[in-house]
Amino acid sequence: MKQVNGEKLLASLGEGVKDIRGRLTPDAPMDRVTWFRAGGLAELMFQPHDEDDLIAFLKILPDEVPLTVVGVGSNILVRDGGIPGVVLRLSAKGFGFVELAGENRIHAGAICPDKHVAAMAMDNGIGGFAFYYGIPGGIGGAARMNAGANGSETKDRVIEVRAIDRKGNKHVLTNAEMGYSYRHSDAADDLIFTSVLFEGYPDDRAKIRAEMDAVRNHRETVQPIREKTGGSTFKNPEGHSAWKLIDEADCRGLVIGSAQMSSLHCNFMINMGQATGYDLEYLGEEVRRKVFETAGIKLEWEIKRLGLFMPGREVRPFQGVTTE
Template sequence: MTALDEPVDTTGLRGKLTPDAPLAKLVWFKAGGKADWLFEPADLDELRLFLERLGGRLPVMALGLGSNMIVRDGGVPGVVIRLGKPFAKIETHADHTLTCGGGAHGILVASTARDAGIAGVEFMRGIPGTVGGFVRMNGGAYGREVSDVLIDCDVVLPDGTLVTLLAAELRYTYRHSELPEGAVVVRARFQGEPGDPAEIGAKMDAIGEAREQSQPLRTKTGGSTFKNPPGKKAWELVDAAGCRGLKMGGAQVSEKHTNFLLNVDDATSADIEGLGEEVKRRVRANSGVELEWEIQRVGRP
């Protein structure tokens, strides 16, 4: 591509705009195609200016850690926005609230809260992602979820407009929100409560140990694959359907935790998604339950 192909006038922008940007290295599965364009803004004003100049001509998708995502092999159309260090700041306040940038990691949010004696967000230690991602998906772990603690969030709309949305406006349900399509979460405020740093740290350690014992952490995976159906656990349904260790191409159902899919042998995203669909088919045949994807699947097949 040439400069003439760029989707916006980049004059005065300090951030990085990359054409045909490989995304596999940016997602946990280490598989998938390229983004037509990848933009990494230098700060909030620049993100707004970029999107204002883009003027809605191309679809926009935000990318955090890529921990709960399948990027399809045909790549992602339009512009992928990746928030870096300028969006990862965390502040604590006397009223036991936290103000967190959309690019802040969940484990850092929990650790910062612990050090400030703020309880109630320990569960974020168990969410492998960034604030923007788990605000969008109502991320949760170990009995709590974002909707329990979110006060409000700042989001940049695809036209560059910055708006503040109250938690109630996101209409949270299990692993779902009604955040506007293409909106980028740049800041969130969470409500905690007074707590003892030692006790908070002990809870975080317990969460870390539980994850270590039950989940395939040091693998190419996407985290929990399917939502838990009401009153049931997805992993138990997958196991009962005989899918533990099931393989398709280079993808495999984890033998350690059957609600995790793994890239074990240079899997394509088609391998991974196809394996997930086969697991859904077998669970439906065995139990009559229709599993729903929790992992976000994006891009062209």
């Protein structure tokens, strides 16, 4: 059952779209762009040519049309009914750059893969970025959620984040203005991150390479990186590891439809073949229920769930109360 009508939405934008240089795709399949390879259609997907093109589009987009930013699609789960309104997917051509920006500083576009920043830093003897080598996704998402690994976090390296709001106005947010905490920032939801300026410190290239190799080897050993997965499914509750709670709740390898909690790393949810958004979200909520019953702890999703349920295929979120 089709839940969106992209051609109608595109037509409603009027003559202004003729000046847009980026790609506008009605009824775009989200299972082609998300790492889970599941989910419904984007009513209208927009891939801007560059920052000016993005601003021009935002200025003609009516306020009442929903706008969803998906980045590289690494940590999102799209529901089977699709995403209404416009889905913004920044293009690699305009937003995938990474460059030196002064002594020990790196400037990266929002769609630049995290690992490319790590590689740039290593090539130029800049320390503090090796942890990015093991984080899937792009820099914009990393800055938004304060992505981290191996004891390091994005907030440790950010100088400023450059963004555009829904009206097409430019903003520059300092590290303090981002309001970082564990896997979270206080940045307004309507801000579209376009690039991030980082600062590291002088370090030995061979040492950095060894750190990156260790990150890569560890990740290949303990994470299902060759599966269709969105990365870590749940945040670590304070004082606990999510994977351990999931394991203790006997959810390692748990299967719903074609979705599974990985047997290799049970905080990674994987699409074993033809899993639907329903399968994946239902599995996640079942894990949350089982963990609460076992440990009295309510896991919080790290994966973002986007869009509409198909009629009759809604997933009710677990409503347990967190114990103090």
